[in-house]
Amino acid sequence: MNSALRKIGQITLFLLSTLRVCVPxxxxxxxxxxxxxxxxxxxxxxxxxxxxFVGMTLGLLGYDLLGRFGSESALGVAAALGLVxxxxxxxxxxxxxxxxxxxxxSEIGLMRATDQLTAMEVMxxxxxxxxxxxxxxxxxxxxxxxxxxxxxxxxxxxQLVGVTLMGVDTGTFWSQMQDAVGMADINEGLVKSxxxxxxxxxxxxxxxxxxxxxxxxxxxxxxxTVIASSVLVLIINYMLTAAFL
Amino acid sequence: MSEHSPAAAIxxxxxxxYSVGSRVIFDGLDLSVERGSITAMMGPSxxxxxxxxxxxxxxxxxxxxxxxxxxxxxPQLRGAALYALRRRMGMxxxxxxxxxxxxxxxxxxxxxxxNARVPxxxxxxxxxxxxxxxxxxxxxxxxxxxxxxxxxxxxxxxxAIVMDPEIxxxxxxxxxLDPVSMGIILRLIRHLNDALGITSxxxxxxxxxxxxxxxxxxxxxxxxxxxxxxxxQLQASTDPAVRQFITGSAEGPMPFHYPAGDYRDALLxxxxxx
Ligand SMILES: Nc1ncnc2c1ncn2[C@@H]1O[C@H](COP(=O)(O)OP(=O)(O)O)[C@@H](O)[C@H]1O
Ligand SMILES: [Mg+2]
Numbered sequence: 001m002n003s004a005l006r007k008i009g010q011i012t013l014f015l016l017s018t019l020r021v022c023v024p025x026x027x028x029x030x031x032x033x034x035x036x037x038x039x040x041x042x043x044x045x046x047x048x049x050x051x052x053f054v055g056m057t058l059g060l061l062g063y064d065l066l067g068r069f070g071s072e073s074a075l076g077v078a079a080a081l082g083l084v085x086x087x088x089x090x091x092x093x094x095x096x097x098x099x100x101x102x103x104x105x106s107e108i109g110l111m112r113a114t115d116q117l118t119a120m121e122v123m124x125x126x127x128x129x130x131x132x133x134x135x136x137x138x139x140x141x142x143x144x145x146x147x148x149x150x151x152x153x154x155x156x157x158x159q160l161v162g163v164t165l166m167g168v169d170t171g172t173f174w175s176q177m178q179d180a181v182g183m184a185d186i187n188e189g190l191v192k193s194x195x196x197x198x199x200x201x202x203x204x205x206x207x208x209x210x211x212x213x214x215x216x217x218x219x220x221x222x223x224x225t226v227i228a229s230s231v232l233v234l235i236i237n238y239m240l241t242a243a244f245l
Numbered sequence: 246m247s248e249h250s251p252a253a254a255i256x257x258x259x260x261x262x263y264s265v266g267s268r269v270i271f272d273g274l275d276l277s278v279e280r281g282s283i284t285a286m287m288g289p290s291x292x293x294x295x296x297x298x299x300x301x302x303x304x305x306x307x308x309x310x311x312x313x314x315x316x317x318x319x320p321q322l323r324g325a326a327l328y329a330l331r332r333r334m335g336m337x338x339x340x341x342x343x344x345x346x347x348x349x350x351x352x353x354x355x356x357x358x359x360n361a362r363v364p365x366x367x368x369x370x371x372x373x374x375x376x377x378x379x380x381x382x383x384x385x386x387x388x389x390x391x392x393x394x395x396x397x398x399x400x401x402x403x404x405a406i407v408m409d410p411e412i413x414x415x416x417x418x419x420x421x422l423d424p425v426s427m428g429i430i431l432r433l434i435r436h437l438n439d440a441l442g443i444t445s446x447x448x449x450x451x452x453x454x455x456x457x458x459x460x461x462x463x464x465x466x467x468x469x470x471x472x473x474x475x476x477x478q479l480q481a482s483t484d485p486a487v488r489q490f491i492t493g494s495a496e497g498p499m500p501f502h503y504p505a506g507d508y509r510d511a512l513l514x515x516x517x518x519x
Contacts, residue, residue: 115342122302122336123356123404124328130359 014206017128018136025133035138039100039201043146047095051150054087055079055157062158063166072168076177079158080151084181084189085244088151090237093196096143097229101204104135105225108208109218117209132205139201140194147193188244195236200229254313255280255412255444256301261310263293263300270296272468274310278412283438283445285455287490288465294448295339297465298414301446302334303327315411332360335405335443336414341397343389343404349376350385353404360408375403379433395426399433406437413443419451431458452491456480464490466498 025032062078108131111117117127162168204225211221256278263271270293278284286294299305300312306320313319317330343352353372357363363371376382379399389397398418405413418430435458438445449455455462456476464472464479464487472479472487479487489497505511 110345114340114345115338116344118304119336119338119342119344121304122331122334123359123408124331125356125359126328 010210011202011206014209015202018132018202018205021126021129021133022137025129025137028134031130031134032137032141035134036142037138039096039104039135039139040142040146042103043096043099043142044149046099047092047146047150048153050091050095051088051153052157054091054150055083055154055159056161057157058082058087058154059158059161059166063162063168072162072166073172073176074180075158075162075168076173077180079162080155080177080181081185083151083154083158084185085192086237086241088154089147089189089192089196090233092147092150092193093143093200093233094230096139096146096196097200097204097226097233100139100142101200101225101229102222104139104201104204105208105211105222106218108132108135108205109211109221112209112211113213113215113218132209135205136201139204140197143197143200144190144193147189147196151189184244188240191244192237192240195240196233199232199236203229203232253279255315256446257311257313258297258300259311259313261300261307261312263296263305263307269468271300271307274465274469276463276470276473278444278446279461280444281438281442282460283434283447283458285459285462286446286448286465287450287452287455287462289490290450292465293468294450294465295416298336298416298446298448301414302331302336332408333410334412334414335408335410337398337401337405337416337418339417339420341389341394341401343392343397343401345389347389348385349381349387349389349392349400352389352400353407356404356408371407372403375407376400378406378437379403380429393426395422395429398422398426398430402430402433402437406441406443409441411444413437413445415445415447415449417449417451418447419449419454427454434458452493456491466490 058079059075062075062082063072066072066074066078108117111127111131117131120127120130159170159173163170163173207221207225207228208218211217254277258274258276261271261274262269263274274297276286286297288294296305300307301314301319303312303319303322311318311320315330315333317326319327319330322330343349344355347355350372353375354368357368357371373382373385376385379402381396381399381403384392384396384400389400392400415434418434419427422430431454434445434447437443447455447459456479459476461475462473462479463470466486472482472484474482480491482488482491486498488494
């Protein structure tokens with residue numbers, strides 16, 4: 001318990017020192033853009049693939065469930081709300097932690113283990129500003145974009161199954177969705193994926209930065225990143241869902 | 246700039262005590278580095294040679310004593326002032342510590358790009374000059390992963406001198422090199438020292454290599470400098486610690502064994518007595 005509290009304190013301090021260098025880091029948009037590309041492009045294919053299958057599952061499940069109450073026409077609404085508010089942000093964050101998060105941790109951990117971070121300090125370059133801040137900002141920017149892509153592809157999947165396969169009317173599918181899904185729902189999804197972006201990227205860079213300087217240490221740090229981010233994402237998701245109710 | 250440090254000493258360590266947790270690494274360490282010289286710090290692995298370099302570059306602070314470099318009181322420096330001092334120093338890391346996502350050219354250009362505003366054409370000429378000085382101008386477009394150990398260290402050396410430092414620090418520059426690369430590095434250290442007027446601090450446990458180029462050497466053991474002098478003086482020394490280190494013997498004042506309880510008791514007794 002005590003050590004868990006200490007770790008939370010250390011991560012909070014790390015977040016503060018990261019935020020402090022984020023402003024000067026903004027002066028180098030090139031470095032940030034490269035990290036958005038790195039984290040985003042690394043996760044894009046897997047997120048599109050998963051979005052498609054999650055959406056198709058939603059299509060089947062929703063059709064069966066809603067059909068029992070004779071309201072298959074609400075399939076579009078159900079799929080859209082499920083994807084935008086919960087499944088999109090949460091599953092994207094979990095996939096992000098596994099793909100981009102681990103890559104960040106091991107990259108930074110290896111830099112630590114091979115003295116690259118120390119070498120920067122000795123060359124009068126602050127690694128927090130040059131390495132950590134751009135990666136943190138890149139992840140925070142990439143996450144909402146990826147979640148949006150997940151939801152869009154998911155909707156397409158739901159439509160593929162619900163409309164093309166099961167014969168729900170295309171018009172009802174889309175028009176009911178348009179009527180029922182509001183800006184508040186979109187905002188909830190955006191806030192969540194932003195929060196997940198902060199949490200997952202922060203944990204990934206923190207673990208990398210503090211990894212023990214051995215191959216084993218980097219491996220352990222990578223594992224900790226996945227586990228901690230996944231748990232944290234699900235907890236934050238519950239709290240934000242409650243807050244938006 | 247402090248006025249009381251003698252003009253000749255470019256770095257000076259006085260009465261330094263440094264410990265990590267309960268482990269004392271230095272206790273009463275004194276040494277000084279003359280401007281323009283090659284000064285060697287020798288000592289067995291684990292005596293704190295790398296730690297000494299971290300003290301000199303202000304990465305760690307002593308609990309007691311003073312560390313003066315280029316007239317600055319290093320432990321007092323923070324933030325911009327510390328970075329200003331570091332820009333006047335170059336350091337060669339044991340494994341090169343090249344940035345793995347940049348090619349050789351960009352690695353050497355890195356400190357300049359980050360610390361100064363230099364037109365691209367000037368930067369290009371500067372980097373190629375430094376690479377030529379270490380004989381690797383032709384390798385400018387290679388990635389660090391494509392270099393041999395000796396080449397990586399020479400690229401790191403080019404990077405360390407690209408800002409024209411006044412002090413150049415080498416951490417174990419001879420470890421793991423083939424004889425040819427070793428000779429090249431030895432000549433480079435001497436050449437950079439003489440041609441560019443750089444003060445060199447070489448940390449190493451490779452006695453013969455160090456003694457062949459150092460103007461003055463310190464022998465570190467047990468948390469302090471136990472001997473110092475020119476290579477000839479050290480080689481002629483009758484001090485048992487110096488003799489042990491230079492001849493590489495297990496017997497002598499420097500312990501080969503990690504501190505342990507009685508050997509016989511350990512062999513005869515229960516496991517809990519280990
Ligand atoms: N941050 C640290 N935490 C614990 N022990 C350390 C730390 N830094 C150095 N040491 C210890 O200090 C001693 C000296 O280390 P080092 O300066 O790397 O020696 P050398 O470079 O001479 O081989 C070693 O025994 C090492 O275990
Ligand atoms: Mg060392």
